[in-house]
Amino acid sequence: SPSEVTNSQQFPKAIIIGVKKCGTRALLKFLSVHPAIAASSQEVHFFDTPKNFRLGSDWYRNQMPIATTNQYVTIEKTPHYFIDRHTPKRLAHLLPDVKLILILRDPVIRAISDYVQIKSRHEYYPTFDEFISMKNFTRWTPIKIGCYAIYLRRWLKYFPLERIHFVDGENLIQRPWEELQHVQKFLNISNDIRQENFYFNSNKRGFPCIKQPNGCLGSSKGRQHPFISDITRAKLKNLYSTCNRQFKQLAQINFPWL
Numbered sequence: 001s002p003s004e005v006t007n008s009q010q011f012p013k014a015i016i017i018g019v020k021k022c023g024t025r026a027l028l029k030f031l032s033v034h035p036a037i038a039a040s041s042q043e044v045h046f047f048d049t050p051k052n053f054r055l056g057s058d059w060y061r062n063q064m065p066i067a068t069t070n071q072y073v074t075i076e077k078t079p080h081y082f083i084d085r086h087t088p089k090r091l092a093h094l095l096p097d098v099k100l101i102l103i104l105r106d107p108v109i110r111a112i113s114d115y116v117q118i119k120s121r122h123e124y125y126p127t128f129d130e131f132i133s134m135k136n137f138t139r140w141t142p143i144k145i146g147c148y149a150i151y152l153r154r155w156l157k158y159f160p161l162e163r164i165h166f167v168d169g170e171n172l173i174q175r176p177w178e179e180l181q182h183v184q185k186f187l188n189i190s191n192d193i194r195q196e197n198f199y200f201n202s203n204k205r206g207f208p209c210i211k212q213p214n215g216c217l218g219s220s221k222g223r224q225h226p227f228i229s230d231i232t233r234a235k236l237k238n239l240y241s242t243c244n245r246q247f248k249q250l251a252q253i254n255f256p257w258l
């Protein structure tokens with residue numbers, strides 16, 4: 001077909017900048033079935049990793065998926081961009097018109113998810129409750145990342161709020177088509193990914209999958225979370241209440257869990 005003759009690699013029109021463990025992979029996977037989207041399968045880590053950044057913008061473009069002429073929206077996701085100090089400025093300089101997508105979850109659940117991932121790489125590891133009972137627990141990275149306002153403030157020095165779309169990661173699990181509808185609108189593409197494209201898979205602990213071959217996420221997504229004590233929950237809820245309030249103000253959004 002003619003579109004195959006003009007395959008090319010394009011700089012991203014949109015980037016899922018984070019947040020880690022909030023559903024960035026699910027969002028990109030669901031978006032990738034849209035006919036207008038070419039999605040990068042790997043996390044590119046261009047702006048946040050010195051050895052990659054030094055290779056320059058040609059290297060970056062060469063990491064992008066081959067897009068057919070129909071796929072005029074190239075997207076990549078690197079969740080670490082959100083918390084990286086250098087990325088906002090570097091990205092604004094290279095791609096001043098890029099659209100940013102930020103997916104968020106309840107920071108308490110996000111912290112547990114982060115913990116479960118780290119624990120999976122260790123044979124012996126303290127419990128989540130043990131971490132939170134430590135005096136300096138607020139300096140532990142899985143806890144720090146959940147104070148979204150701190151990081152968003154940095155991004156807003158380089159990007160206007162209208163260029164950032166916020167996705168409710170809790171709702172992406174419950175009613176993914178609603179979040180997809182908003183994202184497709186933000187990207188100015190047709191509303192192709194709809195409710196009838198999803199099913200809930202009991203083998204995937206009830207997480208939604210897309211109706212196509214390999215339409216569910218891999219085994220490292222949707223892990224079992226450990227029991228967390230009420231004391232730990234109350235402590236984190238209290239810690240995040242200020243961050244959440246500031247985030248709501250900065251982002252001018254309101255998700256049910258915020």
Ligand SMILES: Nc1ncnc2c1ncn2[C@@H]1O[C@H](COP(=O)(O)OS(=O)(=O)O)[C@@H](OP(=O)(O)O)[C@H]1O
Pocket residue numbers: 019020021022023024025026079112113114116172173207208209216217220221222223224
């Ligand atoms: N449809 C679907 N299927 C499976 N998992 C889903 C889905 N939608 C959202 N999620 C949640 O995504 C969490 C992982 O987030 P990320 O992909 O952003 O993680 S990462 O930062 O790339 O490591 C992952 O966290 P865990 O539950 O802790 O494994 C999921 O809760």
